Amino acid sequence: DQQVKQNSPSLSVQEGRISILNCDYTNSMFDYFLWYKKYPAEGPTFLISISSIKDKNEDGRFTVFLNKSAKHLSLHIVPSQPGDSAVYFCAASRTLNEKLTFGTGTRLTIIP
């Protein structure tokens, strides 16, 4: 049972445009959501997070939006840069001390 879903396995975006990566979850008990970025042959690196008490969190070019009623979160990257080409994983957990449940990832390709 995939509790965190990333339905788009891949996404291509022109350099300078906005990249929007989506993530849906089924477990209404999830309270913490994170995005990780992964380059080939490297481990995922933490990008940005949001807790359920917020609906938006910004960090530079990266913004995460959370819609709890729709059980949906999205990651916006503006403007997109070639170095943003990577696989992006969303993850969720119920509490600070519980395991993270990851989605299957979306491969983002930024076209110069």
Next chain:
Amino acid sequence: KAGVTQTPRYLIKTRGQQVTLSCSPISGHRSVSWYQQTPGQGLQFLFEYFSETQRNKGNFPGRFSGRQFSNSRSEMNVSTLELGDSAVYLCASSPRIGTSAYEQYFGPGTRLTVT
């Protein structure tokens, strides 16, 4: 600070054999989690250790086991290897303190191929 290190980086084993993977967390981190990454399944949680105790466990058979030492280093063992165990095994460490507790720092992974 040095990052999370994993050894070996690549490994080829035969069905039926066993394998032990090692992970050294970031200095001061007391939580170590293990994940299996496969193309179709993404990252699947195996288990988490904190202060030498297993705190969380995923839905993997008993052939997958782990342990953590007093210096927070962790090992993962897979016995009676099957072809389906071929994957990248990722280790992540976390300080487990405060609101950044769930921000895990990943190592580069060990790519295990079972033939």
